[in-house]
Amino acid sequence: MNIQKIMKEAQKAQKKAAEVQEKLGSMSVVGSAGGGLIEVTANGHGHIQGIKLKPEAVDPSDLEALEDLILVAVQDAQTKAHELSEREMSRELGGIGNMLGGMF
Template identity: 45%
Template structure:
């Protein structure tokens, strides 16, 4: 009987944690991170769900003879923004799983 109470308590804790994590996931959609490249010549704004919200390109880097450089700068800015979005997600969701050893989570 005691084991059953422990299991029910653990299930309630898991449900509570799951609810808080879902709330945090929803909040992440409203938060943004910024990735830049070329000393800020290319800027990508992304939300916590890794959706690109905005791209700004300084006209100085728009060179028709060097499109490849511009493409590289855009890729670099997107990758930086994605890394920051991952860090934001880990920070927000990690506080709810801290101390738990659940395979596949954080």
């Protein structure tokens, strides 16, 4: 395989990776905690877009528990966003997707 062909393939893969990254910005995942008492929505990049709390999640005498639940839900959303990103990159680019995904 000549170097020109390799460079051309790399450029195509980079363009496709940029398209996937743009697509991830419009996709969303939902993380939750406390059996659904708290839900956190994030886009495919892991950026938090919203938080929903059910009224029964709020106990003014135990704010520490609420803080813990929010943290767990945020981490869950970010983990799901990371998994979505890896899945999309792998689906669109095959093995090279995982390598390129770390670059964006």
